[in-house]
Amino acid sequence: MFLKGGFGKAQCAGPDMGHHNPFAAGKCGPGAFLSDLNLSEDQLLSIAALKGKALSKIAHAKLDMMELKKAAFKELLQPQVDKAKIKGLAEEIKVHKSQCVDLMSENLIAFSEVLSADQKSKLKLSLVKKFLGVDDILEDEEI
DSSP: OEEEOGGGOEEEOSTTGGGOOTTSSSSSSHHHHHGGGOOOHHHHHHHHHHHHHHHHHHHHHHHHHHHHHHHHHHHHTSSSOOHHHHHHHHHHHHHHHHHHHHHHHHHHHHHHHHSOHHHHHHHHHHHHHHHHTHHHHHHHHHO
């Protein structure tokens, strides 16, 4: 099911909302953009490998950050707060956030390298249309 939100934004919804495949072809998620690019089998396999690798690394980094945040809150709730320890934990959290951004950047660069110039052009147009809500306007006129 396809639900519309405010300002032309759309959301995925359906009976299995928590269990959808984000790379499935359709109107939601990255699959909506990838489905129009006529990806080769090799490209699909490369993108799937990139996704798996990135999700694993980012999940580990987020778990590490959660542990650091727990430690910071635990310290904040102590009768005597160790300011140096809190500052140290905050710095570690910043480092982990920076690593997550680096991982995402690396993944986006690798993804970009998988696509041909023509596919990038199609993707750019698709992203602009989505941003502007053009597809939503066209769907509304069909109803």
